[in-house]
Amino acid sequence: MKAAWSGTPLAMLAAAPARLDAFLMANNPDLHHADHDAQGYASATVTPEGFSVGFNKVKPLNPDGSAPAGALLYRTRLTAPRGAVEVRVERL
Missing domain, CATH: 2.20.25 (N-terminal domain of TfIIb)
Known part of the structure; x- marks a missing residue:
């Protein structure tokens, strides 16, 4: 996933799976579970x-x-x- 998002504005989030999960869940009220690690x-x-x-x-x-x-x-x-x-x- 890090390679796919490299060079995009979300690259910093993809570098830290827990941060990405928190971002996705905070911005999508329908998302109830995320674990990218x-x-x-x-x-x-x-x-x-x-x-x-x-x-x-x-x-x-x-x-x-x-x-x-x-x-x-x-x-x-x-x-x-x-x-x-x-x-x-x-x-x-």
């Missing part, structure tokens, strides 16, 4: 009761290139219940 995966579940997505952020590799013990860093779940407009964000 994440490696991991997401899984979505759609049911008659609603829609949810679980984001699983993993730890980076150790300096020697080996996998860290307990690779999962944290989970975040976004849920949109049927018939509701709000999105619930839970850090698990």
Whole structure:
């Protein structure tokens, strides 16, 4: 992402993922979760009761290139219940 934004007015934000996340969330009231410093995966579940997505952020590799013990860093779940407009964000 840093290379893509190089030379643009937003290059300073792209250089610091946490700053970029804060900027995006402050300027978009519909954005409920941002993490541009994440490696991991997401899984979505759609049911008659609603829609949810679980984001699983993993730890980076150790300096020697080996996998860290307990690779999962944290989970975040976004849920949109049927018939509701709000999105619930839970850090698990």
